[in-house]
Amino acid sequence: MGTPSNKKRVLSGMRSTGKLHLGNYVGALENWVRMQEQYDCFFFIADWHALTTDYADTSRVKENSVEVLLDWLAAGLDPEKCVMFIQSHVPAHAELHLLLSMITPLGWLERVPTYKEQRENIKEKDLGTYGFLGYPVLQSADILIYKADFVPVGEDQVAHVELTREIARRFNGFYAGKREYVFPEPQALLTPTPKLPGTDGRKMSKSYGNTIMLTDPEPVVRQKLKTMVTDPARIRRSDPGNPDLCPVGDLHKIFSDTATMAKVNEGCRSAGIGCIECKGWAADALVKVLNPMQERRKKYEDNPHLAWDILEAGSARAAKVAGATMDEVRDSMGMSLNYEPQRSSAK
Ligand code: TRP
């Protein structure tokens, strides 16, 4: 790192929700770890975004950010290969958010699918706030301030990247002036997500309480697997089953090697193996993935300053890039910080 590169730039963020689970790993983090080898990557902890829904109690925000960072490092994100930072440590995101909010029509925000869904589904909090409606504008600022080429996200976030493109176009239309454009239009990279069920067979999610955490020690992983639901057709040991209809089978498909997968397929369908044995193999495969992560995590847990230093250094690097974009943004709007009154290039 350190030298400017001609690699394409990737940016993505994760809310500071605290410790991560296997679903976060398979759905996003694993992909990021791969991308850092190939792209100029910026990954940030979206602590301001966490406030859009959890604004009333901020007592755990910082702690949750650190937990996310520790899991990133555990999973193999490497500060030598990518820039990791916290959103709130780069206040320029807020300045760009403000400027973009001026040009974003309300109708665009009211149409965002996650807005409507969450207003309907989350009843226990009052989401009738300015910040919650404007949250996709903040996300646009996060992306545009780094002029990201690619934004790896899950399905639910694609509409936000689409909105970002529209806001970029509108900004360029108003203010690019003699420039070809100020903001390039970013492209969403849909993360291929294999189906990762939680212990109850539904999608793994913190709110369902069915997660396997990246920090779960081996006995906990084994215990969770024991309680995991299986193909409902296998009531007795002698009933044949089908791994394609079994959440444990889904885990095998993601984490087990082909030899184990073959044993599972044969044994399940012929009732040659029992579910307890099969779950033991799935646990073996998980433990093999989690063990090295937990070892890496321990190094940082034992030296919390190491992790914090990584964030500070990353935030400083990010702030430099963001600052350069903001100079250009202010200049294009005829509002540069220099004393010299400018000929507005906006007209
Ligand atoms: N909104 C994203 C989520 O809830 C997190 C996020 C914030 C993000 N800013 C971003 C993702 C910018 C990608 C790019 O998961």
Ligand code: SF4
């Ligand atoms: Fe699921 Fe394995 Fe039992 Fe088959 S043997 S039903 S794949 S747990």
